[in-house]
Amino acid sequence: MASITLQNIVKEYDDGFPAVNDVSIDIEDGEFVILVGPSGCGKSTLLRMIVGLEDITSGDLLIGGERVNEKPPRERNLAMVFQNYALYPHLTVFENIAFPMRLAKGKFTEGEVKEKVQRAAGMLELTEHLQRKPANLSGGQRQRVAMGRAIVREANAFLFDEPLSNLDAKLRGQMRAEISQLQRGLNTTSVYVTHDQTEAMTLGDRVAVLKKGLLQQIASPRELYEQPANLFVAGFIGSPSMNFLPGTVEEGSTGSTVLRTPLGEIELPEQIAAAGRDKEIVLAGIRPEFFDEASQVDESRRGRGSVFSAELSHVEWLGNEQYGYIRYQNDPRVAEALENLAADMDADELRTQLVVAVDAMSRVRGGDTAELWVDTRRIHLFDPATGENLTRDAEAGAELTRLAAEDRKRDRDRQSTQEKTEGP
Amino acid sequence: MSPKSKSRLGWTLVALLVLGYSLFPVAAIFATSFKTPGDLGNQNFLPTSWTWQNYEMIFVGDAQGLFLSALRNSIGITLIATFIAVVLATLCAYAIARLEFPGKRIILGVALAVSIFPVISVVTPLFNLWRTIGLYDTWPGLIIPYLSLTLPISIWTLSAFFRQIPWDLEQAAQVDGATQWQAFRKAIVPLAAPGVFTTAILAFFIAWNDFVYGISLTSTEAARPVPAALAFFTGASQFEEPTGAISAAAIVVTIPVVVLVLLFQRRIVSGLTQGAVKG
Numbered sequence: 001m002a003s004i005t006l007q008n009i010v011k012e013y014d015d016g017f018p019a020v021n022d023v024s025i026d027i028e029d030g031e032f033v034i035l036v037g038p039s040g041c042g043k044s045t046l047l048r049m050i051v052g053l054e055d056i057t058s059g060d061l062l063i064g065g066e067r068v069n070e071k072p073p074r075e076r077n078l079a080m081v082f083q084n085y086a087l088y089p090h091l092t093v094f095e096n097i098a099f100p101m102r103l104a105k106g107k108f109t110e111g112e113v114k115e116k117v118q119r120a121a122g123m124l125e126l127t128e129h130l131q132r133k134p135a136n137l138s139g140g141q142r143q144r145v146a147m148g149r150a151i152v153r154e155a156n157a158f159l160f161d162e163p164l165s166n167l168d169a170k171l172r173g174q175m176r177a178e179i180s181q182l183q184r185g186l187n188t189t190s191v192y193v194t195h196d197q198t199e200a201m202t203l204g205d206r207v208a209v210l211k212k213g214l215l216q217q218i219a220s221p222r223e224l225y226e227q228p229a230n231l232f233v234a235g236f237i238g239s240p241s242m243n244f245l246p247g248t249v250e251e252g253s254t255g256s257t258v259l260r261t262p263l264g265e266i267e268l269p270e271q272i273a274a275a276g277r278d279k280e281i282v283l284a285g286i287r288p289e290f291f292d293e294a295s296q297v298d299e300s301r302r303g304r305g306s307v308f309s310a311e312l313s314h315v316e317w318l319g320n321e322q323y324g325y326i327r328y329q330n331d332p333r334v335a336e337a338l339e340n341l342a343a344d345m346d347a348d349e350l351r352t353q354l355v356v357a358v359d360a361m362s363r364v365r366g367g368d369t370a371e372l373w374v375d376t377r378r379i380h381l382f383d384p385a386t387g388e389n390l391t392r393d394a395e396a397g398a399e400l401t402r403l404a405a406e407d408r409k410r411d412r413d414r415q416s417t418q419e420k421t422e423g424p
Numbered sequence: 425m426s427p428k429s430k431s432r433l434g435w436t437l438v439a440l441l442v443l444g445y446s447l448f449p450v451a452a453i454f455a456t457s458f459k460t461p462g463d464l465g466n467q468n469f470l471p472t473s474w475t476w477q478n479y480e481m482i483f484v485g486d487a488q489g490l491f492l493s494a495l496r497n498s499i500g501i502t503l504i505a506t507f508i509a510v511v512l513a514t515l516c517a518y519a520i521a522r523l524e525f526p527g528k529r530i531i532l533g534v535a536l537a538v539s540i541f542p543v544i545s546v547v548t549p550l551f552n553l554w555r556t557i558g559l560y561d562t563w564p565g566l567i568i569p570y571l572s573l574t575l576p577i578s579i580w581t582l583s584a585f586f587r588q589i590p591w592d593l594e595q596a597a598q599v600d601g602a603t604q605w606q607a608f609r610k611a612i613v614p615l616a617a618p619g620v621f622t623t624a625i626l627a628f629f630i631a632w633n634d635f636v637y638g639i640s641l642t643s644t645e646a647a648r649p650v651p652a653a654l655a656f657f658t659g660a661s662q663f664e665e666p667t668g669a670i671s672a673a674a675i676v677v678t679i680p681v682v683v684l685v686l687l688f689q690r691r692i693v694s695g696l697t698q699g700a701v702k703g
Contacts, residue, residue, distance in 0.1 A: 051599055052598075052599075053595050053598070053599070072598070072603075073595075073598045073599045074598055074599070074600075074601045074602060074603065077601075078599065079599065079600075080596070080599045082592050082595075082596055083592075084590065084592055086590065086592040086593050086595070086596035088593060088596075088597075088610075088611055088614075089615065090614040090615060099597070099600055099610075100600040100601050103597075103600060103601040103602050103606060103610075104601055149600065153600070153601075
C-alpha cells in the first residue's frame with residue numbers, strides 16, 4: 001500500500017500533441033481516486049503512465065514517496081484491471097489468478113498460492129469456476145477473475161481502466177457496488193478511469209475531472225456537484241446535466257437585484273448577484289432539481305427562491321420523478337461558449353431548452369404553462385468568456401471534501417475493528 | 425426437396441468433384457506402386473495382382489542405398505530448415521506486429537519479393553558459389569536455400585497471426601510482474617501456438633517438396649533428398665523404367681505429410697484466442 005503522487009505530469013506524443021498536460025495529483029494511501037472526462041481527455045493515458053505502460057514526457061511520478069518514472073511496470077508493484085479484462089485464454093481461472101504469483105518465482109510455495117487463490121475466489125464468488133477457462137465465463141465473471149488477479153498481488157495500488165464499460169447496465173450497477181466494497185475492505189489505494197459520471201460519483205473519495213489533458217478540478221463528488229470550478233465541470237457532473245441560462249444582472253422593478261433571462265426575471269440573493277454585476281452577460285447554472293412547481297413549495301421555502309411561469313414543451317415521467325422541458329430563445333452572445341462546451345463534453349448539440357425536475361405526482365403536461373419556483377441560493381453564475389465560476393465558494397467546497405475524507409477514515413476504522421472482532 | 429437440402433446436395437457434389445480431381449493422381453500412383461513390372465504397361469487402373477515388390481526394392485532391395493539415405497537427408501534437412509525458419513519468423517513477425525520501427529514495410533516487401541523470385545534463376549549462381557565455399561552437397565548447403573523459401577511465408581503468416589492477439593494480454597503480464605521476455609513466452613507464445621504450428625507445417629511442406637535445389641546442389645548420397653533421388657532410380661535393365669519403385673517411394677514420402685496434417689489439424693483450426701477479451 002502506498003500513496004501516489006503526480007507532479008506536473010506531461011505526456012507529449014511525437015507529433016507534439018500533449019495528451020496530458022501538467023497534471024498534478026496527490027493520492028493518499030488507501031484513497032479511491034477517479035479520473036473522469038469525455039473521450040480523448042487523457043485519462044487513460046494518465047493511468048497507463050502511472051502503471052508504466054506509457055512513458056512520461058516530463059514531470060515526476062512518485063509511488064510511496066519514491067520516484068518511479070524510469071521503472072518498468074513489473075517493478076512498480078501495481079495491479080491493473082483492463083477494460084477488456086486481458087485474461088489469459090489458455091489458462092484456467094485458477095491459473096489466471098495465480099499468474100502474478102507464479103511469476104514471482106520462489107516467493108510463494110504451492111500451498112500459499114492455493115490458499116491465496118482460494119481466498120480471492122471466495123471473496124469474488126468464483127470458487128466453483130476455478131477450473132474453467134475464461135472463454136466459458138460470463139462477462140461479469142471474467143470481470144471478477146480480472147479483479148482476483150489484482151487482489152492476490154498485495155499490490156501497492158489498484159488501477160482500473162474503465163472496467164465496467166463492457167458490461168450491461170444491470171451488471172454494471174452490481175459490479176460497481178462490489179468494487180466499492182472490495183476497495184473499502186482491502187483499503188488499497190485505487191485509481192479508476194471512467195467516462196461514466198455515475199461511476200465517478202458513487203465510487204470515488206475524490207474525483208479528478210480532465211478535459212483535453214488538463215486537470216479541471218479534483219475534489220470530492222459533493223464538492224464537484226455543489227461548487228464546480230468552471231462551466232465544464234458543472235456541465236459534466238450531474239445527470240441530467242446543469243442548465244445554463246444566459247442572463248444579465250440588473251436592478252429589478254421592485255428594487256431588488258434580478259437576473260434578466262429569456263424566461264423572465266429571476267430574483268437573485270445579494271451575494272450571488274454581486275459576483276455577476278459587472279459582467280456584460282453571465283450564464284446561470286441551475287440544476288434541474290433546483291426547480292419545483294410553485295404550488296408544491298411551502299411558504300417557508302418559497303421566500304428563499306424566485307417564481308416565474310413558463311410553457312412546458314413536453315414532460316418525461318420516470319416513475320420516481322418527472323422532467324419538464326422548456327424551450328427558450330438563446331442569447332447570441334453566449335451561443336459560441338455553449339457550443340464549445342457541448343463539443344468539449346462530447347454532447348451532440350447545443351441545447352436551448354431548460355430541464356426542470358418536478359414531483360412525479362404532478363399532473364402538468366406538455367403545452368401547459370406552469371408556475372415554477374427556483375431555489376436561487378444554489379444558482380451559480382459563470383463567465384461565458386472564460387468559463388470560470390464567479391460564485392464558487394472555495395471554503396464551502398473544501399469543507400465538503402474534508403467531510404468526505406473524514407467519512408473515508410471512519411469507514412476504514414469501522415472495517416479494521418470489524419476485522420479485529422471477527423478474529424484471525 | 426427443401427432449398428436447404430438442395431444446397432447441401434450441391435455442396436456435396438462440388439466437394440466430391442474437387443476431391444476426385446485432386447486425389448485421382450494420388451490414387452493412380454498408389455495403385456501403380458503395387459503393380460508388378462509386367463503390369464505397368466497394361467493400361468488398367470488397378471494392378472492385376474497386388475505385390476509388395478516395389479516397396480521391398482526401395483527398402484531392402486537394389487534401390488535401398490539410394491532411397492534410405494535420401495529419406496534420412498530429407499527428414500533431417502527439412503526438420504532443421506523448418507525449425508530455424510519458424511524460430512526466426514516468430515521473432516521477426518512479433519517485432520513486425522508489435523513494434524514501430526523504420527523499414528517495417530520494407531522487410532515485409534522484401535520477404536514477399538523473395539518468395540515470388542523464381543528459384544531456377546538463383547540455382548546456377550548458387551551452384552557456383554556453394555562449390556567455391558564448400559557448401560555443395562552438404563546439409564547446410566540445402567538448409568540455407570530452403571530458408572529462403574520458408575522464411576518469407578512464415579513471416580507473413582505469423583505476423584498476421586500475432587496481430588490478432590490482443591496486446592493488452594502482454595501488457596497485463598508485464599503489470600503482473602513479467603519481464604518483456606516472460607510476457608512473450610507465457611502470454612503470447614501459448615496463444616500463438618496454433619499459428620506457429622500452421623506455419624511450421626507450411627514450411628515443412630515447402631522444404632519437403634523441393635526438387636530444383638535438391639537436384640542441383642547435391643551430387644551424392646551425402647545430402648540428396650528424396651524428390652531428387654527419385655530421378656536416380658534405375659530399372660532392372662537399361663530398357664526398363666523404374667516406375668513401380670518411383671511410385672512406391674512417392675507414396676512413402678507422402679505419408680509424413682498426411683500424418684502431420686491429421687495430427688495437427690485440430691491445433692491448426694482451434695481458435696485459442698477466443699475469450700481472451702470480451703466475447
